[in-house]
Amino acid sequence: MTALVEEEKTVNKKGDIMSGRVIVITSGKGGVGKTTTNANIGTALARAGKKVVMIDTDLGLRNLDLLLGLENRIVYTIVDVVEERCKLKQALVKDKKNPNLCLLAAAQTRDKTAVTEEQLKDICEELKKDFDFILVDCPAGIEQGFQNAVAGASEAIVVTTPEMSAVRDADRIIGLLEAKEEIKSYKLLINRVRPSMIKSNDMMSVEDVVEILSAPLVGIIPEDTGIITSTNKGEPIVNDEKSLAGQAYRNVARRIIGEDVPFLNLEEDTSIMSKVKKFFTGLMGKEK
Amino acid sequence: MKDIFTDLYNKVLGFFRQTEKKEEESAKAVACNRLKFVLMQDRTNLTPELMDRMRKELIELLSKYVEMDKEALELGFEQEGNQMALMLSIPVLRAKDEAEIEAILEKEDEEKAKKEEENTTEPKDDTDENNVDDSDADETSDSDENPETISDDIIVEEVEIEIIPEEEESAEPKEKKKNKASKTSK
Numbered sequence: 245m246t247a248l249v250e251e252e253k254t255v256n257k258k259g260d261i262m263s264g265r266v267i268v269i270t271s272g273k274g275g276v277g278k279t280t281t282n283a284n285i286g287t288a289l290a291r292a293g294k295k296v297v298m299i300d301t302d303l304g305l306r307n308l309d310l311l312l313g314l315e316n317r318i319v320y321t322i323v324d325v326v327e328e329r330c331k332l333k334q335a336l337v338k339d340k341k342n343p344n345l346c347l348l349a350a351a352q353t354r355d356k357t358a359v360t361e362e363q364l365k366d367i368c369e370e371l372k373k374d375f376d377f378i379l380v381d382c383p384a385g386i387e388q389g390f391q392n393a394v395a396g397a398s399e400a401i402v403v404t405t406p407e408m409s410a411v412r413d414a415d416r417i418i419g420l421l422e423a424k425e426e427i428k429s430y431k432l433l434i435n436r437v438r439p440s441m442i443k444s445n446d447m448m449s450v451e452d453v454v455e456i457l458s459a460p461l462v463g464i465i466p467e468d469t470g471i472i473t474s475t476n477k478g479e480p481i482v483n484d485e486k487s488l489a490g491q492a493y494r495n496v497a498r499r500i501i502g503e504d505v506p507f508l509n510l511e512e513d514t515s516i517m518s519k520v521k522k523f524f525t526g527l528m529g530k531e532k
Numbered sequence: 533m534k535d536i537f538t539d540l541y542n543k544v545l546g547f548f549r550q551t552e553k554k555e556e557e558s559a560k561a562v563a564c565n566r567l568k569f570v571l572m573q574d575r576t577n578l579t580p581e582l583m584d585r586m587r588k589e590l591i592e593l594l595s596k597y598v599e600m601d602k603e604a605l606e607l608g609f610e611q612e613g614n615q616m617a618l619m620l621s622i623p624v625l626r627a628k629d630e631a632e633i634e635a636i637l638e639k640e641d642e643e644k645a646k647k648e649e650e651n652t653t654e655p656k657d658d659t660d661e662n663n664v665d666d667s668d669a670d671e672t673s674d675s676d677e678n679p680e681t682i683s684d685d686i687i688v689e690e691v692e693i694e695i696i697p698e699e700e701e702s703a704e705p706k707e708k709k710k711n712k713a714s715k716t717s718k
Contacts, residue, residue, distance in 0.1 A: 408567050415571050445558035452564050456571065 313478020368396030
């Protein structure tokens with residue numbers, strides 16, 4: 245694993261004209277897991293040896309720092325950069341574990357008007373030179389905050405859950421993204437999938453959502469209580485090798501890089517055998 | 533002993549039958565249908581009222597040419613890849629005679645001509661966004677006075693609009709059943 249990281253790094257250093265991909269992570273509806281997705285995909289990409297910067301554009305309601313456990317390290321925010329109180333590089337907070345990962349935090353004391361679309365575009369352009377991936381965490385809603393976040397991006401990941409309201413809002417977001425010339429492609433990430441509820445026909449399936457939204461899929465993330473504990477610890481779940489959701493997010497990152505990774509078979513997880521297996525692996529884990 | 537087994541067999545079978553039945557009106561199916569309906573509105577800016585009006589107008593228009601089962605007429609949007617299609621399914625009861633059609637059309641033309649003569653063009657406010665709909669509505673409201681073509685009471689009752697799944701166009705009886713099911717579930 246470390247060898248692979250080294251290799252990637254040198255490649256990056258060689259290719260001087262680095263032009264990173266700017267991906268906005270959006271959803272329309274709040275609470276579907278945009279920020280969690282951002283933190284996990286970012287961490288997973290960094291683990292795969294990519295240089296990643298995450299921009300939190302949710303001014304006034306920042307949370308990405310919490311999910312990454314970086315809340316105590318923030319000195320400057322994106323507003324400080326825009327208002328020229330510091331240089332862009334000074335405002336980038338390095339991750340605790342992974343030197344490939346940086347965060348440009350949102351200001352907590354200001355509102356969405358503190359940064360303009362143009363300014364965000366400029367910041368993205370600047371960061372493209374030094375990073376492989378720029379992940380923009382978009383605030384909920386379709387107002388100015390959304391417009392700002394999308395401004396500098398050329399790709400989008402639309403996060404939704406198999407719930408009606410989330411799918412409806414995702415449809416609205418897709419409509420808006422399609423109208424944006426700068427957005428070259430968008431993909432769907434379906435979060436909080438509950439295989440057992442889908443099996444009993446109590447919940448829309450991944451196929452249903454994909455059919456209704458007719459958008460290409462980049463990831464299916466199972467509902468996982470581990471997400472809550474990982475948030476509490478400020479440690480993205482992709483760092484947990486045992487977690488299924490973590491595995492799913494790692495797969496998303498690989499798909500973003502361009503690998504062809506099959507989607508996880510979530511139904512397996514509900515079978516008795518895997519439950520037994522889980523039970524035993526749980527026991528083993530405790531013994532350690 | 534035999535009885536116990538047959539009983540058990542029936543119970544097991546009954547259980548599966550129940551779950552099968554459940555599929556039709558499951559939370560998932562309800563969610564899908566509601567969502568499809570609401571997205572159709574979101575995407576097209578067509579409210580249920582407008583859809584109903586479109587339906588009415590289509591019935592008016594089409595019943596000039598064919599005799600159809602007005603209650604079974606289905607109108608809805610369907611997604612085909614990235615494109616939306618307006619699907620209209622009409623069970624035709626009987627083809628009309630040429631003479632019959634011509635008589636209706638003539639009558640309509642006459643009435644139109646009469647109206648034009650009267651020419652009471654009142655200034656209308658164009659507050660409605662759907663201009664196309666508006667102009668259509670004007671034409672059909674003329675033919676509203678034609679007693680042969682339309683009977684309003686049937687249509688007003690029918691508000692339910694189903695999105696018609698692809699394969700089911702040929703299988704009409706099934707469709708009707710489904711219709712009823714979704715109505716009662718509402």
